[in-house]
Amino acid sequence: MQMISKERRNQMHFRPLLFIALFVSFASSASAQAKRKVIIDQDARGPATTDQQSILVFLQSPEVETLGITVVSGDMWRDEEVAHTLRMLELVGRTDIPVVPGAIFPLINREELILRWEQLYGKVSYKGAWNRKPLGDGIRGVYHGPFEVPQLVEGNPTTQPSSEDAAHFIIRMVHKYPHEVTIYAGGPLTNIAQAISIDPAVSDLAQELVVMGGSIAPVVPTDWSTENRREFNFWWDPEAVHMVYTAPWHKITDTTVDISVKTWLKKAMITEIAKSPNPAARYLAKYADEEFRWDELAAAAWLDPSIITKETELYMDIDYSHGPGYGNTLAWVAGSQPGLGEQLVHVLLELNLEKFDKMFIELMTRPTPKAHAPAQ
């Protein structure tokens, strides 16, 4: 060390600092470039609810690049859901994100079919857009036809959806960014089934598939447990589930009802979120209700897998025979599956609720990254 001149020592001090400065700037630009890409496929009921709130989980996170929101009928009809999504994006200032209309109807299932099915096999408690009775809160879920868009309580949007259809958008994006795009499915799988039917390369080109859907053995009251293999997203379009779940993906993660029922969004949490003046928080303050965070958990677990404390691997498929089991989730432990194309699925079982709550509040109360001036 004594052999090194003072000038040299100064240089040696300087160079590490320079290196650190370069490294920091490189790292931040690299992490800016290395955002995780996602296509959010949603039956985007609104305002708020688990559907819009799960979209916000992605939008509120600076590490996510949302390529687009592809919309599918399910909880509501597609066009109404598109309107709720456009309006939400206006309110948080992210109208740069494309809203891409997808399937209006399931592949094969129909309201008329289900009405007949019920006469043989009994009433289905939740039928989304086919619900005759509103969901009790009066501001959403009023029965209407597939093409009607009622006035939105949160204000009608002025922005427009994409003119491209969801299937084509999904195909185009996974080809544009091979092995980089997560497909997140928070609603029925119709759009994704269409995409893989047109282009079977989609399941390989996607990075992974993240699903909220299905139900295996949730711990619930008796009246619910009589339909404990029925979960709405899967039930609305069973054929689509079968097509998607028997296609070769690199990774499928499924958030089933089993874990969803551990994620109740309490009024106290909504009140906590409402303390923030930021647009996403304002939106929840006005419109969020107590509900299970079905879709939010699926999104959050993708963002931060450490909130999941227990998961398992099961082969999964769906009963799409039109008998009493139509729409029921099928699951097998490895070794007992029929081997007709079923994929091994990561099924989330238990979570660190405190950690998820903290993460959720933090996401919902922060300013929306990359937002332009939001609408009033």
Added chain:
Amino acid sequence: MKEGNPTTKAIDEDAAHFIIRMLHKYPHEVTVYAGGPLTDIAQAISIDPAVPDLAQELVIMGGSIAPQTPYPWATTNRREFNFWWDPESVHMTLTAPGWHKITITTVDISIKTRMDKAMIAQIGKTQNPAAQYIAKYADEEYRWDELAAAAWLDPSIITKQTQLYMDMDYSHGPGYGNTLVWMPGTQPGLGENLVNGPQDLDLAKFDKMFIDLMTRPTPGAKPDASSK
């Protein structure tokens, strides 16, 4: 390939989007002719439920009801390949609302349309490209798909036609892929459409039309650089 490999390329667009795009471009002017399984058409309808209404009509070769055939064949007499290959697509297509007219050429009439060696030889006498293509590569076969096309071109070759409600058995039991039909008034009313089903034809007229079509020069053709 036996006939030589192509040097031209297929277009970039997928069939479902092409169908959707064309029907929007020419509303109520385009006939959708389906000579194979209905997968593409079902995809198009699923993406855009306006497709059936925007089409002028749907012309299909598919399905089988009660063809008069030898016994081994008769044991599978509700099975026809196009429909059987993708039963769900048949159901999606045939129960889609909005079609203005559906015509389905079933096996029942197809088996009245045998093309024999003599006809191929007759066609082969002409030097035009289509005739030579047939002379070189055609085999004796029923003119399943040709009849469906020809009847659309000239409905007068069909001498007897019926109207039935039609759907597909897509349950995965022993009936998977079987054609389902009902006389009007007996159908379940779960979206089935009324379908025109040609039953009998003027074979002499069809043969004459077919030979005439296959032996004439191809309209709008450019000389093929690779033809031999």
